[in-house]
Amino acid sequence: MGATVAVLAPPGAATLAALVFGIAGWRRATTWLLPGVAVVFLAAGAVLAVAVGAWTGSVGGAVAAAGVLRADALTAFQLLLVGAVALPAGLALPAHLRAELAAGRASPRGAGRQAMLVALFLAAMAVAAEAASLGLVWVAIEATTIVTAFLVGSRRTRASVEAAWKYVVICSSGIALALLGTVLLQVAAVQASGDPGLDIAALTASAAGLDPEVTRLAVALLVLGFGTKAGLAPLHAWLPDAHAQAPAPVSALMSGVLLAVAFCAVLRVRAIADGALGPDFTRTLLLVVALASMLLAATLLIAQRDYKRMLAYSSIGHLGTAALGAAIGGPAALAAVLLLLAGHGPAKAVLFLGAGRMTQVTGTSRIEKVRGALASQPVVAGAFGVGMLALVGLPPFALFAAELGIARAGLAAGPGVAVATVVALVLVLVSAGALLTHTGRMLLGPAPAGEPTTTPVSTPSSPAPTSPAPASPVPGSVRGAGATATLAPEPVATAPAPQAPAAEAPAAERPAVPAGLAVALVGGLATCLVLGVAAQPLTALLQAAAATLGAP
Amino acid sequence: MNAVFDLACGVLVLSAVLVVWRRELSTVVGLLALQGVALGVLVGVVAVTERSLELGAVAVGLLVLRAGVLPALVRRALAGSPEPPRETRHDVALALLAAAALALLAAVVTRPLVELAPSPRAGAIPVAVTAVLLGFLVLVSRRRALSQLAGFLVMDNGITAVGFLAGAGAGLVTELGASLDVLLAVIVLMVLTGRIRETFGDTDLDELRELRD
Numbered sequence: 001m002g003a004t005v006a007v008l009a010p011p012g013a014a015t016l017a018a019l020v021f022g023i024a025g026w027r028r029a030t031t032w033l034l035p036g037v038a039v040v041f042l043a044a045g046a047v048l049a050v051a052v053g054a055w056t057g058s059v060g061g062a063v064a065a066a067g068v069l070r071a072d073a074l075t076a077f078q079l080l081l082v083g084a085v086a087l088p089a090g091l092a093l094p095a096h097l098r099a100e101l102a103a104g105r106a107s108p109r110g111a112g113r114q115a116m117l118v119a120l121f122l123a124a125m126a127v128a129a130e131a132a133s134l135g136l137v138w139v140a141i142e143a144t145t146i147v148t149a150f151l152v153g154s155r156r157t158r159a160s161v162e163a164a165w166k167y168v169v170i171c172s173s174g175i176a177l178a179l180l181g182t183v184l185l186q187v188a189a190v191q192a193s194g195d196p197g198l199d200i201a202a203l204t205a206s207a208a209g210l211d212p213e214v215t216r217l218a219v220a221l222l223v224l225g226f227g228t229k230a231g232l233a234p235l236h237a238w239l240p241d242a243h244a245q246a247p248a249p250v251s252a253l254m255s256g257v258l259l260a261v262a263f264c265a266v267l268r269v270r271a272i273a274d275g276a277l278g279p280d281f282t283r284t285l286l287l288v289v290a291l292a293s294m295l296l297a298a299t300l301l302i303a304q305r306d307y308k309r310m311l312a313y314s315s316i317g318h319l320g321t322a323a324l325g326a327a328i329g330g331p332a333a334l335a336a337v338l339l340l341l342a343g344h345g346p347a348k349a350v351l352f353l354g355a356g357r358m359t360q361v362t363g364t365s366r367i368e369k370v371r372g373a374l375a376s377q378p379v380v381a382g383a384f385g386v387g388m389l390a391l392v393g394l395p396p397f398a399l400f401a402a403e404l405g406i407a408r409a410g411l412a413a414g415p416g417v418a419v420a421t422v423v424a425l426v427l428v429l430v431s432a433g434a435l436l437t438h439t440g441r442m443l444l445g446p447a448p449a450g451e452p453t454t455t456p457v458s459t460p461s462s463p464a465p466t467s468p469a470p471a472s473p474v475p476g477s478v479r480g481a482g483a484t485a486t487l488a489p490e491p492v493a494t495a496p497a498p499q500a501p502a503a504e505a506p507a508a509e510r511p512a513v514p515a516g517l518a519v520a521l522v523g524g525l526a527t528c529l530v531l532g533v534a535a536q537p538l539t540a541l542l543q544a545a546a547a548t549l550g551a552p
Numbered sequence: 553m554n555a556v557f558d559l560a561c562g563v564l565v566l567s568a569v570l571v572v573w574r575r576e577l578s579t580v581v582g583l584l585a586l587q588g589v590a591l592g593v594l595v596g597v598v599a600v601t602e603r604s605l606e607l608g609a610v611a612v613g614l615l616v617l618r619a620g621v622l623p624a625l626v627r628r629a630l631a632g633s634p635e636p637p638r639e640t641r642h643d644v645a646l647a648l649l650a651a652a653a654l655a656l657l658a659a660v661v662t663r664p665l666v667e668l669a670p671s672p673r674a675g676a677i678p679v680a681v682t683a684v685l686l687g688f689l690v691l692v693s694r695r696r697a698l699s700q701l702a703g704f705l706v707m708d709n710g711i712t713a714v715g716f717l718a719g720a721g722a723g724l725v726t727e728l729g730a731s732l733d734v735l736l737a738v739i740v741l742m743v744l745t746g747r748i749r750e751t752f753g754d755t756d757l758d759e760l761r762e763l764r765d
Contacts, residue, residue, distance in 0.1 A: 135730075142733045149740045153747065161747045168744065169700055172737045173691055173707065179730060180684065180711045184665065187718040191668055213664030 003064030014123035025112030034090030041083030088520035095514030178225020207275025248356020256345035286327035293320030336405030343398030588619030683710030
């Protein structure tokens with residue numbers, strides 16, 4: 001009973017929030033809705049994780065079903081991940097929208113529409129995580145394309161409209177390949193004994209009876225198609241543009257959640273393929289995809305000049321690492337892959353939220369235009385720096401354990417895979433070096449001349465950056481602190497150009513960090529740290545989820 | 553019935569080839585409508601031979617959507633276009649050569665599918681896959697936003713045809729969801745085309761060069 005409610009609650013709450021935003025628009029009373037939806041996701045994920053018996057060792061198949069939805073350990077994991085990223089994104093959205101409204105880049109109606117689209121996006125993610133049939137997974141993931149297209153293009157500048165167009169065209173055609181793959185898989189299923197249809201659990205169980213030739217074709221198309229939405233090469237080209245142009249909280253969600261959920265669909269397909277074809281076919285396919293993605297990310301990170309695109313390419317690299325882990329296979333590597341996705345989500349959310357704030361304050365997303373950010377914006381830049389340390393996989397954080405786990409499994413998995421793992425390790429190190437170099441240039445050093453950073457600033461707003469603590473995450477107090485200090489002095493008419501000179505945004509005083517954003521940044525970093533230091537409860541769930549993905 | 557079936561298959565692939573060939577966008581829209589009719593008839597024939605009322609309803613729905621609504625949407629976007637609606641960069645000989653190669657590829661790739669359950673209906677699968685590949689070709693080779701949209705629609709018609717020819721019928725929920733998604737994706741693309749025209753002056757994606765590494 002409780003589990004059934006937990007299955008229905010996330011898509012229900014998100015849809016309800018979208019309805020409220022659609023009717024009431026963006027108001028003071030509705031600002032808390034998205035964090036509320038995120039909390040529902042977290043609670044439902046926790047209830048389901050208990051229900052699948054992750055901590056009692058009684059891991060079976062699905063624990064709860066409601067019509068076309070059902071939940072297993074991987075579902076619980078995905079819901080927790082969505083909640084963990086949506087909570088900081090939802091907390092930071094009010095401050096972001098307020099700054100956009102103040103700068104004249106968005107209208108009040110546009111703000112309401114953006115919030116509605118974000119809620120719809122969360123609903124689609126919930127359905128994708130809980131869908132019982134591969135067909136419904138496809139529908140939900142395609143729906144996210146449509147919902148987020150307008151979010152990517154919401155600024156209506158040349159670059160953002162182009163990014164939205166590229167996003168829709170590439171993702172729609174990529175996902176069309178996945179539809180063809182789904183159709184072919186169903187053809188194979190109809191011919192197999194017992195006709196499992198498109199039900200994922202039934203397909204995985206009866207995979208051995210599928211026609212291998214047809215299944216091979218179907219799996220290749222499905223991996224390519226869902227891989228498009230997961231940001232994997234060769235159909236990755238939408239990702240840097242979309243992530244750089246979307247509003248920061250949306251970028252956080254797309255990078256932390258959408259890529260991970262789409263990749264979980266790839267993992268489900270992989271489980272079916274292993275049963276029907278043996279491990280070799282998907283292993284080769286995923287290895288090629290993984291190394292291509294990681295190579296691409298490493299080369300484009302080295303000479304990157306835009307810090308939002310830098311974050312986007314690092315997402316491609318991380319998903320490539322995840323694909324490598326999926327290629328290696330086995331319970332240890334798959335659990336490490338899930339830990340990688342879990343560690344990547346909150347870290348990337350913090351980075352995108354920090355980057356979005358820096359863009360709003362400095363007016364540019366060029367790396368060379370941002371210097372000495374740690375001195376001029378201590379909270380945001382500090383969070384960005386710590387988030388970057390978490391992202392490149394330094395020890396206290398979860399990504400370290402995840403990458404180590406994948407590397408260990410890879411080196412033990414036979415000569416071919418071991419060579420690929422070594423190559424991948426080199427690429428990971430190159431990417432990490434490039435990321436740290438760029439970040440160091442942006443954050444360290446003295447603040448550039450012309451910004452009133454070293455001089456003591458007027459008292460009312462200066463204490464805010466150093467102390468995010470007094471703000472409880474209650475939206476009431478969040479609004480009070482942020483509304484007075486966001487970019488009010490910025491001239492409204494000249495705002496739309498994203499390449500506006502850096503000097504105009506910070507006027508006489510240093511803009512205080514909105515409390516909602518500060519809570520989101522600190523909370524996201526705390527999630528990263530907890531995942532790395534005290535991952536024990538999560539480990540059981542990860543292993544349970546990995547067990548549902550293994551071939552029998 | 554067999555003659556109608558063969559005719560529908562022929563029209564399906566021929567209209568795809570013509571979309572690859574022609575550059576006048578108004579012609580392309582007409583071809584899209586024609587292909588939609590062929591797809592509807594194809595599913596209709598399958599419905600009659602299987603005596604399935606459900607499939608018959610799907611056929612009517614497909615006819616309305618693919619032959620009516622979607623081409624009409626594209627035509628409306630075309631009507632708002634200020635300059636002569638032709639594809640600018642387009643090498644006909646090369647495109648047709650590529651089309652022939654893709655038809656061969658489709659025949660090779662789909663062999664296991666046809667052999668899985670040999671029947672006249674399954675025998676037409678290579679034709680539908682050819683349409684998918686030709687749509688993809690148009691999508692990646694054209695620069696004009698509306699041409700890319702046409703390629704996307706051809707690809708989708710082909711995928712739907714594969715589903716029904718292979719006898720899967722993809723399940724009513726999935727088919728409904730897929731059709732709705734296609735419709736929404738097209739509407740999103742229309743809105744974006746409008747915005748591109750607002751900000752760039754026309755819909756030629758050669759103009760889209762802001763974002764690069």
